[in-house]
Amino acid sequence: MISLEEKAGDAAVLDAGEAAGERAAQAAGRKSRRRRRVVGVQLVAFLLGLALLVYVVNHVGVQSIFDTLARIGLGFFVLLGISGSRHFFRAVPMYVAVPPGHRRFNLWQAFTTRLSGEAISFLTFTGPILGEATKAALLRKRVPLVTGVQALVVDNLLYNLSVALFIMSGACVMLASYNLPDAAHYTLLLIAAVAMLSLLVVGLAAARRVMPLTWVLERLAARGFEPRALARRRAHINELESNIYEFYRHRRGSFFLIVAFDLAAHVSSVLEVYVTLRLLGFRPGFDAPYVIESLTKVINFVFGFVPATIGVYEGGTEVILRTLGFATATGITLAIVRKAGMIFWTGIGLAMLATGAVPAIARRIIERHPRLQKAMDNLVLSNIAHRPARTLVSVSGIAVGVLLVVFTVGLAHGVLRERGRREAGVGAEIMLRASGTVGLSGSQPFAMPAAHAGEVARVEGVRAAVPLGQTTASSDSGFGVRLIDGVDFDSYSQLSGVRMIEGAPLPQSGDAAIVDAIWIEQRKARVGDTIDLYDRPFRIVGIYEPPGGARIKIPLATMQEQVGSPASCTSILVAAARPEEQDAVAERIHQAFPEDQIIFTRDLPELYATGVPALNVFINVVVAIAAAISMLVILLAMYTTVTERTRQIGILKSLGMSNTMIAWVIEQEALLVSILGVVLGLALTFAARFALMRVSNLSVEIEPRWVLISLLIGVVGGSIGALYPALRAARQDAVDALSYE
Numbered sequence: 001m002i003s004l005e006e007k008a009g010d011a012a013v014l015d016a017g018e019a020a021g022e023r024a025a026q027a028a029g030r031k032s033r034r035r036r037r038v039v040g041v042q043l044v045a046f047l048l049g050l051a052l053l054v055y056v057v058n059h060v061g062v063q064s065i066f067d068t069l070a071r072i073g074l075g076f077f078v079l080l081g082i083s084g085s086r087h088f089f090r091a092v093p094m095y096v097a098v099p100p101g102h103r104r105f106n107l108w109q110a111f112t113t114r115l116s117g118e119a120i121s122f123l124t125f126t127g128p129i130l131g132e133a134t135k136a137a138l139l140r141k142r143v144p145l146v147t148g149v150q151a152l153v154v155d156n157l158l159y160n161l162s163v164a165l166f167i168m169s170g171a172c173v174m175l176a177s178y179n180l181p182d183a184a185h186y187t188l189l190l191i192a193a194v195a196m197l198s199l200l201v202v203g204l205a206a207a208r209r210v211m212p213l214t215w216v217l218e219r220l221a222a223r224g225f226e227p228r229a230l231a232r233r234r235a236h237i238n239e240l241e242s243n244i245y246e247f248y249r250h251r252r253g254s255f256f257l258i259v260a261f262d263l264a265a266h267v268s269s270v271l272e273v274y275v276t277l278r279l280l281g282f283r284p285g286f287d288a289p290y291v292i293e294s295l296t297k298v299i300n301f302v303f304g305f306v307p308a309t310i311g312v313y314e315g316g317t318e319v320i321l322r323t324l325g326f327a328t329a330t331g332i333t334l335a336i337v338r339k340a341g342m343i344f345w346t347g348i349g350l351a352m353l354a355t356g357a358v359p360a361i362a363r364r365i366i367e368r369h370p371r372l373q374k375a376m377d378n379l380v381l382s383n384i385a386h387r388p389a390r391t392l393v394s395v396s397g398i399a400v401g402v403l404l405v406v407f408t409v410g411l412a413h414g415v416l417r418e419r420g421r422r423e424a425g426v427g428a429e430i431m432l433r434a435s436g437t438v439g440l441s442g443s444q445p446f447a448m449p450a451a452h453a454g455e456v457a458r459v460e461g462v463r464a465a466v467p468l469g470q471t472t473a474s475s476d477s478g479f480g481v482r483l484i485d486g487v488d489f490d491s492y493s494q495l496s497g498v499r500m501i502e503g504a505p506l507p508q509s510g511d512a513a514i515v516d517a518i519w520i521e522q523r524k525a526r527v528g529d530t531i532d533l534y535d536r537p538f539r540i541v542g543i544y545e546p547p548g549g550a551r552i553k554i555p556l557a558t559m560q561e562q563v564g565s566p567a568s569c570t571s572i573l574v575a576a577a578r579p580e581e582q583d584a585v586a587e588r589i590h591q592a593f594p595e596d597q598i599i600f601t602r603d604l605p606e607l608y609a610t611g612v613p614a615l616n617v618f619i620n621v622v623v624a625i626a627a628a629i630s631m632l633v634i635l636l637a638m639y640t641t642v643t644e645r646t647r648q649i650g651i652l653k654s655l656g657m658s659n660t661m662i663a664w665v666i667e668q669e670a671l672l673v674s675i676l677g678v679v680l681g682l683a684l685t686f687a688a689r690f691a692l693m694r695v696s697n698l699s700v701e702i703e704p705r706w707v708l709i710s711l712l713i714g715v716v717g718g719s720i721g722a723l724y725p726a727l728r729a730a731r732q733d734a735v736d737a738l739s740y741e
Helices: 004-060 062-070 075-097 107-123 128-139 145-177 182-208 212-222 227-250 252-279 287-302 312-323 328-368 370-376 379-386 388-424 452-457 489-496 517-523 556-563 579-592 601-610 613-644 646-654 659-695 704-731 734-738
Strands: 430-433 462-474 481-487 499-503 512-516 530-533 536-545 552-555 571-576 597-600
Touching: 075 107, 075 145, 075 252, 075 328, 107 128, 107 328, 128 145, 145 182, 145 227, 145 252, 145 287, 227 252, 252 287, 252 328, 287 312, 312 328, 388 601, 388 613, 388 659, 388 704, 430 579, 430 601, 452 462, 452 571, 452 579, 462 489, 462 556, 481 489, 481 556, 489 552, 489 571, 512 517, 512 530, 517 536, 530 552, 552 556, 571 579, 579 597, 597 601, 613 704, 659 704
Parallel strands: 481 552, 512 536
Antiparallel strands: 430 571, 430 597, 462 481, 462 571, 499 536, 512 552, 530 536
16 A cells, blocks of 8 residues: 555655646746747837838938939949948958868858848848858858857957947047037947947957856856756857957967958948949048948947838938938938848848758658648659759740730830820810821821811810921930920910920920920930930920920921921810810811811820731730740750650550650640749739839830730640640650660
């Protein structure tokens, strides 16, 4: 029998176990709550930063930012190169910090490791903590973990010391070079003092070989805070700190090389700011970019926990540049341009990280999920997965065809509809042309008497009738033509409501021109400049708003003299007294002048988009070329696939697979590749549309009908292209296929 003492002992053991389990659960709960609070605080910081960014952009104005960004142009690629060089200069110290005996990687691998780690730092709430851990994990494949961590610590310690020196010197330069408000003056003094104090503390610690982490662990252990866990880590941390102090003594050349490349990284940052300001039209000295970069490092350090430093970086840069005397939009633009470069290199880093991590992650996921394992055992998916390069080339070929169709048609129709909308936006509801007139504006003859406008104006319900002449002239770019309006400005302005915002109105005659504000912005011109029209210069005398019709307008008398028709025009613009009654007004005009051709301006956008026979022929040619590209890409890919898999096809046939099933496997692969190509092509089309409409005033309209046509082109073209390889695979003899070398 079990004694009472034994039962009491067992109960005590159970109670102690339950108590320990309860304490562990409580500790885990507290840890989880702390983690949630930290994440909550960081999420709030991110949202506040996003709100700050929205406020600053709205305060400055979206259009003014885009106008300033437009000045960057192709110079953005120069800025990308400069920011890429900064990443290279920062990758070299990480490479040099690793002892040569453990250095089993090259500079390119160091560069990709840095980009991957910086991408994590840029995008996550943890900032540099998780980023440096990512670098250590990536280096672990080629460098022992302890050695890699020591190298990263040395690299970051020396870089942060150079940052402190850079910040202190930048604050001093700003204090010495600029007349600042008291608030900015005292803030800079504080920044300089903190940076100097940091350098002094590190210098004293190095001189006395103070080991702060070891000291902290010893104090915690003395207070009974998990002494065993701390005792296990104390030796490693003490060794790490000792090796850092020994780095200068034993590897002095590497020490100075790291310092040199850290300084080169700072120089490249200053150069990036300088080049950006030059591209924006400024001529700064050396001091302004130096100060701007040094103080933005303060922002990055203080707000490093905010993902992408969203909002705070833009707002802080705006404040810095405004203090230096720059416009508010310039500060925001500088921050956005630099942030765009960061995002570009972050994307490259994520792509490099995914290249190494995604395949391993995918394999683990597939191994843990039987359904995915079964799907990957599918012949079609396995064939695509085992030949990724060829699949990518095939998908890209289909995507080019889709881009060719959707983007080209969207650009052509968008430009024509935009021209039609401008023609319809002149304030007239009806356009009269001479009987038998065909073609777009600018291509009609001067076949209508200009005096006929007075007769039309007397029709009931007509508010105004104005003669209009239109011709085309060679574009100043050397490609294509541009439309020109000939108008009598007094009568035309009464009909259309245009007003002069700068300069003088258009005279009755002479080689003078007025242009709209968009044309002035595109050409970077001003009043008083000249335009070459009809092989002679025309002087710009004014700028008008709102845009409507041709962007360039000259006197009607000058155009009539140019074409040799002194009393004629190409059309008459008619404005109804009541626009909602325009149909009735048009009917009265038709009854009074049955020979005149009547066009409603509301119909012009669609008439322009659909009434160009040459454009329709061009579009048909583009569609045929795209279909041919899709078919040939799939034909080549599937034919090569069948040739390479001859033995596999023989094995499948020997196992009993029918000819129809073998052909269907090839067709399935072609269909899947075609669909992926269509999706990629549409993504590229929308990206190209966004980029083109941001950097120019061209209009690209993505039409659902042509999206569907591109889908049919890709799928049908791919199916037809795979038909011959599929039949060839199905007709192969099993014995010959098995013996194929």
